Amino acid sequence: MTAPPHAADEPAADDPVVGDFDLGEVPTAREIRRFTARAARGRSGARAGALLQDLYEAVVAVGIAALITGGTVRQLRDALPPAPDVQAPGGLSLPVLVGVLLVAAVGALLSLAGRLGPVGLGGPEASWWLDLPVGRRGLLRPTARRLPLLAAGVGALVVLVLEAGMLERAGAPLARAALAGAVVAAGVVLAAGLAQTLGAPRRAAALTGDLLVLAAPVAAVLLVVTGVAPADLPTPGAGVVLAGALLVAACAVVVDRRLDDVPARTLREAGSVTSQALGAVVSLDSRELGRALGAGVAPRARPWVSRLRTVRGPASALVTADLVLLRRSSRHVVQIVVALLLPVLATVVPQLASPAGVLLAVVVGGWVAASGAGEGARWAQIAPVLDALLPLDARDVRRLRMVVPAAVMLVWSLVVLGAVGRWAGAPLDWLVLAVASTPVWAAAAVRAAYRPSPDWSGPLIATPFGALPPGVMAVLVRGPDLVALCLLPLWVAVALQAAPPVLASVQLVLSVVAVVVGSSTHERPWYERMLDDPDKAAPR
Structure with missing residues (x-):
C-alpha cells in the first residue's frame, strides 16, 4: 500500500519548522532605546545643521525667558508699594500670601502629575516596547526622569520670581528658596510616580492635588477671619534644603526600582493623555488641553444615578x-x-x-x-x-x-x-x-x-x-x-x-x-x- 502523494512533502517530527538561524542574544533595554532613536534620526532626514539650529533656538529661547523673568521681577518690585510698619487688623501680609500661592502651586503640580501619569509611554512605544522580552525598568527610566526634572526647573523659576519680585529677597536666602522650590517640585512629581508604581489610581493623586489647591485660599481666609495671620514666613535653611534633597533622591531611587511593577494599561493611558495634551499645546487649543486633562482621570463608574427631575423640556434638558x-x-x-x-x-x-x-x-x-x-x-x-x-x-x-x-x-x-x-x-x-x-x-x-x-x-x-x-x-x-x-x-x-x-x-x-x-x-x-x-x- 502506497502513501498519499503529499505525505512525502510533510516535515518529520524532529525537523525544525522555522529553520536553522542564529537568533543571537536578546538586546538590553538601553540598546532598544538607542536603536529606536537611531532609526528615528535616520528616517527624519535631519543633518548636523538642523541639530545646530535646534541648539541655537533653544539657547535663544532660554535667554529670552531669562530676560522676561528679570523684567517681571523688576516690574513687580517697582509696582508694589512698601509694606506698612504695622499690619492692619483683619489683613494678610504679603509673605503669607506668597506662601498661600506656593501651596496652591504644589497642589496644581500634584494634580497635573496625577493626570499625566506621571510615567507613561506614547502609542508607538507602548505598542512595540511593552511586548518585548526585556525589563521595563530600562525602557521607562528616561520617561520617569523627564517630568521630575522639568518640574524642578519650573519650581525654581516660580519661587525665584515670587521671592525676588514680591518679597525683594536676594543673595543666599534667594538661592536657598529657589533650591527648595526645585526640591519640592521634583518631590511632588516623584510622589505621584511612587503612587502610580504602587497601583494607586491616577484619579486619587489628581483629586488630592485639587483639594490642596482648594485648601490654600480657604486657609488664607480663615487666617484673615481669625486674625492670627503671621507677619512673615521663615526662609528655609541650608540643612532643611539638604535634607529635602536627600529625601527626594531616596524617593527617586525607590521609583526607579519599582518601574517594572507599573501595569501596561496605566502606561498606555498615561502616554495617551500626555500625547493629547502636548498636541493641544502645540496647536494652541486650550479646550482640547482641558478635555485631555479632565478625561484622563474621569471615574469609570458611578455609584449612584441622578433622576434629573429638573428636566421638563428641551431647554431644561440642556441646562440640566x-x-x-x-x-x-x-x-x-x-x-x-x-x-x-x-x-x-x-x-x-x-x-x-x-x-x-x-x-x-x-x-x-x-x-x-x-x-x-x-x-x-x-x-x-x-x-x-x-x-x-x-x-x-x-x-x-x-x-x-x-x-x-x-x-x-x-x-x-x-x-x-x-x-x-x-x-x-x-x-x-x-x-x-x-x-x-x-x-x-x-x-x-x-x-x-x-x-x-x-x-x-x-x-x-x-x-x-x-x-x-x-x-x-x-x-x-x-x-x-x-x-x-x-x-x-x-x-x-x-x-x-x-x-x-x-x-x-x-x-x-x-x-x-x-x-x-x-x-x-x-x-x-x-x-x-x-x-x-x-x-x-x-x-x-
Whole structure:
C-alpha cells in the first residue's frame, strides 16, 4: 500500500519548522532605546545643521525667558508699594500670601502629575516596547526622569520670581528658596510616580492635588477671619534644603526600582493623555488641553444615578446637562472656588489693595471662574450630540449654554464685588454693578468655547514663538475680547474706586450686546463677511 502523494512533502517530527538561524542574544533595554532613536534620526532626514539650529533656538529661547523673568521681577518690585510698619487688623501680609500661592502651586503640580501619569509611554512605544522580552525598568527610566526634572526647573523659576519680585529677597536666602522650590517640585512629581508604581489610581493623586489647591485660599481666609495671620514666613535653611534633597533622591531611587511593577494599561493611558495634551499645546487649543486633562482621570463608574427631575423640556434638558457636567467635574468646582477667593484676598493684602492690584485680581479670577463654569459648552463644541437631538435653534442653544455660567458668575460677582465694595466704599452700588455685569462673563465663556480652531492647513508665519498660522490671535481672543470691551464700566469703577448708577446703566446695555455677540453662530468676524458679500453681512 502506497502513501498519499503529499505525505512525502510533510516535515518529520524532529525537523525544525522555522529553520536553522542564529537568533543571537536578546538586546538590553538601553540598546532598544538607542536603536529606536537611531532609526528615528535616520528616517527624519535631519543633518548636523538642523541639530545646530535646534541648539541655537533653544539657547535663544532660554535667554529670552531669562530676560522676561528679570523684567517681571523688576516690574513687580517697582509696582508694589512698601509694606506698612504695622499690619492692619483683619489683613494678610504679603509673605503669607506668597506662601498661600506656593501651596496652591504644589497642589496644581500634584494634580497635573496625577493626570499625566506621571510615567507613561506614547502609542508607538507602548505598542512595540511593552511586548518585548526585556525589563521595563530600562525602557521607562528616561520617561520617569523627564517630568521630575522639568518640574524642578519650573519650581525654581516660580519661587525665584515670587521671592525676588514680591518679597525683594536676594543673595543666599534667594538661592536657598529657589533650591527648595526645585526640591519640592521634583518631590511632588516623584510622589505621584511612587503612587502610580504602587497601583494607586491616577484619579486619587489628581483629586488630592485639587483639594490642596482648594485648601490654600480657604486657609488664607480663615487666617484673615481669625486674625492670627503671621507677619512673615521663615526662609528655609541650608540643612532643611539638604535634607529635602536627600529625601527626594531616596524617593527617586525607590521609583526607579519599582518601574517594572507599573501595569501596561496605566502606561498606555498615561502616554495617551500626555500625547493629547502636548498636541493641544502645540496647536494652541486650550479646550482640547482641558478635555485631555479632565478625561484622563474621569471615574469609570458611578455609584449612584441622578433622576434629573429638573428636566421638563428641551431647554431644561440642556441646562440640566450642563449643571450635571459641572457638578461631576471636581477640577472645575475647585477652580471656581479658588477664583472666588483670589480677588477677596487681594483686597485685604496691604501691598495689593490698590486699584491696579484689585483690577488684576478681578480680571484673572473672573476669567478663570467663567472658564470653569463653561465646561458644558466646551464639550458641546467637540461633540454636539445633545444639541443635534433637541429641537432647538443654534442661537437658542448658545443662549441656553449661558444659563449655568451666568448662575455661577452671579454668585461670584456678588461675593467678589461685595468685597471690592467693602474695600472702596458703598457696597450696595457695587452689588448692583455685579448683577449688571454677570451676563458678560457668561457670554464670554460661551463665545470662547465655540471659537473655531486655528487653520494649520495654509502657509505659516514665522514668529519669535515659532511658526503660527495667520489669524491665530484673532481666534484666541474670542471670548476675552468681550471681557475687555463689554466690562469697561466695571474696569472704570475699580480704577475710580466708585460705582455710580450711570456705570451700572451703561454696563447693562453692554451686557445685552455681549449676549447678542456670544449667541452668534458666525465663525468669521463681521468685517470679513462684509468683504465677501456685503448684502449678506449687512446688519438688519
